[in-house]
Amino acid sequence: MLTDAWGRAITYLRLSVTDKCNYRYTYCMPPAGIPLLPRNRILTLEQMAEVALAAGGLGFTKIKFTGGEPLVRKNVEFLIASVARSGRFTDIGLTTNGALLTLDKALALREAGLQRINVSLDTLEPARFAAITRGGRLQDVFNGITAAQTAGLDPVKINMIVFDDTKPEELDAMKRFCKSCGCLLQTIRHFSLHDRENSSGSQGCEDRPPRCATCNRLRLTSDGFLKSCLFSNKEIHADFNDLEASICRAIKGKPAQGRACTTRSMSQIGG
Numbered sequence: 001m002l003t004d005a006w007g008r009a010i011t012y013l014r015l016s017v018t019d020k021c022n023y024r025y026t027y028c029m030p031p032a033g034i035p036l037l038p039r040n041r042i043l044t045l046e047q048m049a050e051v052a053l054a055a056g057g058l059g060f061t062k063i064k065f066t067g068g069e070p071l072v073r074k075n076v077e078f079l080i081a082s083v084a085r086s087g088r089f090t091d092i093g094l095t096t097n098g099a100l101l102t103l104d105k106a107l108a109l110r111e112a113g114l115q116r117i118n119v120s121l122d123t124l125e126p127a128r129f130a131a132i133t134r135g136g137r138l139q140d141v142f143n144g145i146t147a148a149q150t151a152g153l154d155p156v157k158i159n160m161i162v163f164d165d166t167k168p169e170e171l172d173a174m175k176r177f178c179k180s181c182g183c184l185l186q187t188i189r190h191f192s193l194h195d196r197e198n199s200s201g202s203q204g205c206e207d208r209p210p211r212c213a214t215c216n217r218l219r220l221t222s223d224g225f226l227k228s229c230l231f232s233n234k235e236i237h238a239d240f241n242d243l244e245a246s247i248c249r250a251i252k253g254k255p256a257q258g259r260a261c262t263t264r265s266m267s268q269i270g271g
Contacts, residue, residue: 001059002247004228004254009216012062013055015048016222016270017076021069023097024134027161027190028266031134043224045075047240049082051220054243056088060218064093064118066270068222071100077112084113093118095159095271098144099136106144106151117153118186119145122161124173145183157184162205164190193261193269196231212257218250221269226250230269231258 002010019037021028043051052063063083070076084092094109098119109117121141123129129138148156160174171187178185189205209230210217219227225235228250236253239246261269 002251004251006254006256008214008254010218010228010251010254011060012064012217013052013060014064014066014217014219014270015052016066016068016220016268017045017048017070017079018042018068018073019222019268020072021067021097021267022072022099023069023136025267026132026134034265034267037223041223043222045073045079045082047224048079048220050240051238051243051247052079052083053086053088055218055247056083056086058244058247061089062091062093063089064095066095068267068270069097069100070094071096071105077108080109080114081112091115095120096144097133097136097141098148099140101144101147103147103150106147106153110151110153114153116155116157117148118157118159119148119183120159120161121145121174122163123166123170124177125170128170145181149182155182155184157186160185160187161190162187193231193264193266195260196258215254218247218254219269221264227269228254229258229261230271231261233261233263 004010024033065076065080080092083089092114093116094114095118098121119141122132124138126138130136145156148154158174158178162171175185186208187205188208191209219230220238221227224238226238226246227235232255234253234255236246236250
């Protein structure tokens with residue numbers, strides 16, 4: 001098990017498989033979107049699997065596949081299967097907006113070895129949902145949740161961002177919805193990458209992102225950079241000649257406390 005300079009055990013890899021997304025969340029990107037990386041700068045699924053397996057060999061036990069929207073990436077099941085077959089991870093998850101999660105896709109993910117899934121859903125009001133996602137349909141997400149449950153990716157965890165203008169009634173409605181359909185609710189305060197200290201929406205939210213003192217995460221961006229802190233510009237390029245050394249170097253450089261990231265958007269990091 002690897003520990004950083006502050007004694008924290010780092011066991012959780014969040015792996016961004018793409019910077020693309022089928023939604024344009026207001027809190028992830030500007031209205032015009034962001035310039036997408038050219039294909040030749042995005043890691044192949046085989047390369048992502050290499051990094052994941054190297055991390056697993058060093059003691060990582062939990063992995064979460066993120067995006068952008070990970071289901072935009074073709075054949076993401078191949079990557080999940082490669083990781084699952086290794087037997088190095090006891091917790092294999094994926095975060096999605098749910099809109100592309102058909103029953104066939106959910107079954108394929110489960111067959112590949114995916115154990116659990118998080119669905120981003122910030123409101124149950126159709127008009128507000130369309131505004132937050134810039135055009136999304138709430139029913140598509142409901143269909144995705146049903147597909148995940150039918151495929152056995154259960155219980156589904158709902159990630160709800162709580163904003164300054166989130167009404168208590170919205171939060172209560174989400175609690176009732178999750179209880180009625182057997183989902184687990186995780187409330188996340190709305191935060192800014194540019195200023196962690198002044199992030200908003202703290203009403204009754206869980207510690208997500210986690211407190212710095214308990215952070216056990218390392219992130220791999222879709223273009224091959226290891227990022228040890230969400231709220232920092234510090235990152236190193238994964239060296240495929242010695243991935244273990246790259247991972248160790250990234251962990252060694254993990255700051256005690258992150259303050260701001262100004263070089264990437266959330267969709268480029270994967271949350």
